[in-house]
Ligand code: ATP
């Protein structure tokens with residue numbers, strides 16, 4: 001690389017269905033922006049997918065994680081396909097990556113852009129701008145538990161939620177630090193009135209950590225009331241921090257409020273930067289529209305912008321977000337999911353022209 005150029009190795013897993021189409025679009029936009037910001041990106045593509053599972057019996061090779069480890073970041077399209085159970089793509093690829101690389105933050109920004117119609121009447125464009133910070137490696141999604149007396153009238157099933165002080169502390173700290181770069185307001189999702197061990201513990205750690213961020217306003221809301229407020233007054237929120245389960249549900253709800261799942265991005269972060277972080281659109285492989293060239297690439301493109309931000313290039317990331325804003329303003333460059341008729345390629349060209 002020439003002097004003054006930052007170089008990164010990006011592992012790309014296009015995956016299945018429209019994952020392949022939107023990842024290709026994101027790469028084109030990344031290349032255009034990188035050239036203008038003296039950033040050099042080299043890609044290594046991996047064909048790990050449900051197609052591979054159907055042909056070879058595994059989503060990725062046995063040394064898959066080792067092959068990702070040297071990367072500076074991972075760009076993922078989507079994995080999942082009809083006929084392949086969800087747990088295969090989850091446990092055969094996504095969860096091992098998240099856990100091995102200690103991506104304990106799942107970050108999902110949500111905005112209602114000008115030009116996009118939200119299904120929520122009160123969600124006016126430009127006013128909704130929030131981030132859901134989801135705990136990504138512990139909490140309710142544990143493997144601890146089991147079933148007794150299968151098929152009998154006495155059958156019971158139990159599932160343990162595991163919260164650690166270290167795990168809650170680091171996600172809460174991440175949320176409060178992030179809030180300082182935004183509108184300095186954190187909402188903690190809880191349910192300590194019904195879940196009487198783990199959630200009071202969560203609340204305690206939140207209150208303890210919050211004391212160290214005197215400049216950040218915060219409150220705690222029970223998950224049920226919070227879900228309702230997210231629909232009724234989404235503009236009220238800045239940073240929402242939640243456990244693995246609560247964060248999962250709230251981020252899908254908030255993405256729906258934003259108008260289309262096709263726009264929503266996400267980042268799985270190791271904020272310590274010991275391991276590569278992973279960036280992926282929220283949507284799945286969308287078999288119903290795969291191969292037609294009509295997928296909305298903006299979720300993948302915005303995820304790529306989050307990757308540049310994480311790598312230390314906020315200016316380049318902002319250029320991509322500005323291109324997304326411009327693209328959504330013009331009815332001619334909106335895809336079908338947004339009520340338009342533009343193809344993936346037309347949207348990509350519009351973005352390239354902007355950046
Ligand atoms: P997963 O289980 O991986 O979450 P899913 O089937 O639940 O997948 P998606 O694959 O995201 O969900 O598809 C849900 C719906 O949204 C489908 O009708 C799909 O066509 C549509 N959709 C998803 N992503 C896009 C996109 N980028 N552009 C246009 N439409 C999309």
Ligand code: MG
Pocket residue numbers: 284
């Ligand atoms: Mg789904």
